[in-house]
Amino acid sequence: MCLSVPMQVVAHDDPSGEVAIVERRDGGVLRRERANMLLLGPQAIGTWVLVSLGLAREIVSADERALIEDALAAVQAVQDGRYDAERHFVDLQRAPPVVENPS
Incomplete structure (x- = not known):
């Protein structure tokens, strides 16, 4: 199974911007790699993008990134045997939105 993970653009690897250097911290480990940007076009340094393979x-917003990071932390917690439903997927614990009937 492949997962897309949020990574931040920190540099461009070619003048066209079609390849960027992206990074993220996994725990205390800094992970840095090259990412093909052809689907998105050149992005500014500091932009967060979802990267897969x-x-x-x-492009991901700060709110989207927080939700994804929480989900990734939950998966890691399950693998480590320390999952706590009160700590993860907080967005699912909120009351559902009320939809008014336009009658």
Whole structure:
């Protein structure tokens, strides 16, 4: 199974911007790699993108990134045997939105 993970653009690897250097911290480990930016086009340094198998697939906002990071932390917690439902997927614990009936 492949997962897309949020990574931050920290440099451009070629003048066209089609390849970027992206990085993220996994725990205390800094992970840095090259990402193909052809689907998104050149992105500014500091932009967060979802990367899967070396391909940047979409730009992510700070809110989206927080939700993804929480989900990744939950998966790691399950693997470590320390999952706590109260700590993870907080966005799912909120009351559902109320949809008014336009009658």
